[in-house]
Amino acid sequence: MKKRLGRMRSAFRYARCSTLAVTIAALTSAGAVVGVVTAAIEGGAGHALGYFTVQSNLLAAYFCALLVRRNPETRPLPSASLTGAAVLSVSVAGIVFHLHALGDTSFANKAGVASWRALSSQLMHTWVPLGVVATWLLLTPPGRFSFRHTGKWMLAPFAYLGFVVVRAALTVDAPVRYPYAVLDVDRFGYRVVAGHVLLFALVFYATALAVYAIDTWRREFSGRKVGGWAEAPTAAR
DSSP states (O other): OHHHHHHHHHHHHHHHHHHHHHHHHHHHHHHHHHHHHHHHHHHOHHHHTTSHHHHHHHHHHHHHHHHHHOOTTTOOOOOHHHHHHHHHHHHHHHHHHHHHHHHOHHHHHHHHSSSHHHHHHHIIIIIHHHHHHHHHHHHSOSSOOOHHHHHHHTHHHHHHHHHHHHHHHHOTTSSOOOSSGGGOHHHHOHHHHHHHHHHHHHHHHHHHHHHHHHHHHHHHHHOOOHHHHOSSOOOOO
16 A cells, blocks of 8 residues: 555656646747747848857757657657757857857847847747756656767757858848858958867867766666656657
8 A cells, every 4th residue: 555655656746747847848949939039020030040049949949849749658759869959059059158248248238138139038048048958858768869969969050050151152242141250251261260160169069978978877877778768769869
């Protein structure tokens, strides 16, 4: 009888934690959409979609929505490649934004002004990254990542770099060809921009290694196998 009551209490606690986790995922997905739409309204859709932060928030919204809509008995988890890419992309966007704000007082003051643009910025650079990390930790099993996934996740920033290059080539007469000043070849030249790209690549890969390390620690700490953690098969690709 006592064992049965113990199992019932454990099941009840798990249900409450699961409900909280799904709520966090839903709010994160909604927050990402609100942030992107607000940015599009404020600066124009074409302008807003040129930023890595906006694109990474769209990826985050999709990732969290998949977990919110997921039926553990019928639907597999989002792939490890998608999961890691979403966590990595929004995390780096948030980290770089806040490091920039710490080192640039005028930038921090502009970001703190009460406006729709400030709301969008805070959502996409602060709350969505935190929500995505929480969603990953609470709604996906540990031990799904392998070292080779860190290389796959790097396709996201390199794809964005290709997007920026193509966009700049197609908008030669535009007043602003590059969404970020650090990528402005006209201003800094190819050598300096190549240095910026290398620096950001190192930041991305260091963060990817940190995500992989956290997942490895989760697996060792939990002592559970991936197959026994989730009811449905995972898609670790």
